Amino acid sequence: MKYDAWILSNVWPFNTSAYAEAVEVWHEYRIPIIISTFTILMIVRTVLHTRLPREKLSITPPPASPTLAAEKKIAPVGTGNKKPISEKVTEKVPRRIVGGVKKRNSSQDDVVTGDEKIQVLVFFSSLTTTTEKTAKVFTEGLAQKLKSVNKASRFIEPEILDLSYIDYDEYFINPPKSDSNVQYFYLLLVPTYNIDTVLDNFLEHLQETHNDFRIDTAPLSPLLGYSVFGFGDREGWPTEADGFCSQATDIDKWMAKLTARKRAFPLGMGDPKTDATERLKEWKDGVEDILEHIAETGGLGEGVVGSGDAVESDVEDVDEDDDGEVLFAEQKVAQKKTKSSKKDDMNDMEDLGKTLNKIAAEAEESGEIEIDFTNFSKKAKKPTAAPVIKEMVPKDSPTFNSLTKQGYSIVGSHSGVKICRWTKSALRGRGSCYKYSFYGIASHQCMETTPSLSCSNKCVFCWRHGTNPVGTTWRWVVDPPEMIFDGVKAGHYKKIKMLRGVPGVRSERFAEAMRIRHCALSLVGEPIFYPHINEFLSMLHAERISSFLVCNAQHPDQLATLKHVTQLYVSIDASNRESLRKIDRPLHRDFWERFNACLDILKKRRFEQRTVFRLTLVKGFNIDDEVEGYAALVEQGLPCFVEIKGVTYCGTSSSASAGLTMQNVPFYSEIQEFVLALTAALQKRGLGYGIAAEHAHSCCVLIASDRFKNERGKWCTRIDYQRFFELLEGGGEFRPEDYMGEETPDWAQWGNGGFDPRDERVYRKGKNKVPLAVKAEEEEGGE
Known part of the structure; x- marks a missing residue:
C-alpha cells in the first residue's frame, strides 16, 4: 500500500x-x-x-510407380514432368485384401434350377487299359440310364476323361467354366498301383490345392457332388487298413475337402478278380439314384446317404486338419503310399497280387523278416517296431471328453456305464421303464452298460449324436472282461450313491438299488462286438445278474457263437434294404446280407432263449407302407416277442447329420395303429402272435408269441429270474418257456396304459399328477 x-x-x-x-x-x-x-x-x-480453409503443406505429388507412369505415358517425378498439378490423372491402386474365409451357409449350397443343365464327368486312370475299358462301359451305361430318368432333359451326355491327359488346373482347382448354364458332377474310377504313376501326381495336386493359401480351401464347392470308385487286389492288400484301394481312399478324402463335403455317394471298392463287377453295379445304382434326386430336387439332400457327410468316423487322415467329418484325434493316423521296389514292374491292379507274392517269396528265400506290404518304397525296409494298437477311447481324446460330459463313466479303453433316467425315476417312485411292465425288471436295480462303445451303424435316431466311435472290425486294445466287470459295477454304484440326496428318493428303493439285479447291454455301441462277450456274460450270471443284450444284426458270426443270455434283442429298424440303408446308415457294404443272416440265426435259436425284435419307428423313415415287410421279417425270424417303440427325440442330431425333428416322432396313437395293422398281418399269415402289453409313457407296445400264454390263456411275458439261473447253473438244455414267469399284470396289458399303480405319474408343465389307470376310469365315467 x-x-x-x-x-x-x-x-x-x-x-x-x-x-x-x-x-x-x-x-x-x-x-x-x-x-x-x-x-x-x-x-x-x-x-x-x-x-478458414486448410492449405496443403506440400503441392508435390507422391512419386509415381515407374511401371504405371510408363503405362500412362507420364514421366516420373524428377524426370522433367511439367504437367500442371491441377490436371487429374486416375491411377489404379492395389485392391484391399480382407482376411478370412467366407463360410458358406447350407442355404447357399449350389442347387440346380429349372434352366440349368447337369454334366457328369467321368475321370479314370489306367496303365494296362483295364480300368479304361471298364470306365467306357460304365459311362455308356450311365448315359443310357440318364436318358430314361425323370427330368432327363436336364442331363448332358456324360463325358469320359483320362487323368493322364487332362490339365488338372482346368478341372480340379475350379469347375469348368465353358458354359455358365451347366453344373458339373464328378465321378472318378481309379485303380491302386504299387508303382509311381499319374495318380501320385494327381493326389499331390489335390493336396497342394487344398493347402495353397492363395486358393480357397474348398474351390470345388460349386460342384453338385462327387463320388469315387476304386479297384484293388485283395491278395496283396486284404483290407482297407493294409492298403487295399488306398489311392482311391485318398482321392475320396481330398475331394471331400475340396468340395466342402459334397460326397454324393460313399466310396466304392472292388477286386477285379472277385467282386468288382458286383460292387461297381451297386455303386452305379446308388450314383444314378443320387443324380435323379439332384435333377428333381436340385441338391444332394440332408440326413440320408448322399448328403456328403462321413461314411464312418474312423476314416484315417494324413494330417491334423479334417474336412468337417466326424474324426477324432486318436483316429487321425498317417497313411503311407504303397510303392514297389521295382519301377519296371508296370502292373495294373490285376497283377498286383503276383508282384506282392514275388516280393514275399524273395524275402523268404533271403532269410529276411516279413515284409509290411502296406509300406512300399524304393527299397524294401525292415520294420523297426511292431505296430501300435491304439485305444478306442483314450483318456485325452475328444471322444472321452464328449461321452463323459453326457454322463458316461468310461471303464478301461472301450467300455462305459451310465445311469438311465428311468433308474432315477424308479428311485423316486415315479415309475419304471417298459421293461418292468413287460418283463418285471425294476429300473432302480438295473445297470445300463456296454463292453464296446464302438458301433457299426450311424443310425439317424442315435441318442449319442454320433459322438461314439464307429468301425467295421475290432482294431483296438482289448481290455480283460474281469476289469470291465469290476469297473462298470463300481461306476454304477458310484452314480447311485450320488443320488442319495436327490429330493423324493425312497429309502427302501435306494437300499434295493445297491444290489444290481439286471444288466441292460444296450447303452451305446455294439456289445456283441467285444471279443470276450461270453466271458463277460458269465460273470454277470455268476452273480445272478440277468442279461438283456441288444445287437444291430450286423455281426452274424459273433451272434452265432453267443452263449445264453436272459433275453436277446435284435434291432429291426426297417423292412427292406433301401429303408435300412437310410435309417441305420450301416458301415458294412453287405449290410443286408448280414441282417438276414442274423434273422436266420435267431430263428434257429428261438427254442434256446428268449428272442426279441426291437422296432424303432421314425415317422418319415420306416412307418408308411412297411407293415407287410415287417410281417415278412417276423415270419423269417419267428422271435418270441416284438417290441414296437416310437423314436425318442433327444434334440437336434446335427453331429450325426440326421436332421431329425419333433415331426419325426410318432404320436402314441400312431404307434397303436401300426401295432394293430402289424398284428393283423401276422395273424393273416397264421403265425400266432397277439398284443400282450403296453407302456404308453414309453410309447411302446409288446407283441408276443402264443407260446407265452398259460393254460388259462393269459399272457405270461414276465421272467422267472431265479428259475433262469437254476436252469443255467444246471448245465442242461432248456427252453424259454421253462423260465416263463407269472401272468402279466392287468395294468400292463393292452388298453390299460402299462403304468405301475404303486408309483406316481408326474406330468410336467403344470399338468395334474394322476395315474393313468385313474385317468382312464375318470374318462370312462365321463362318457
Missing part, C-alpha cells in the same frame, strides 16, 4: 481518487477477469480455425 501511495503522489498525473477506485476493483476482481479473458480468446481462436 505504501508503494501505491508513492505512485499516486509522485507519478500519476491524473485524478488520484479515480485511480484508487480502479486499483481496488482490480485487486478484488482480477482472477475472474483473467479467466474470462482467456476463455473468450480461446473461443474466438477455435471459431476462426474451423471456418
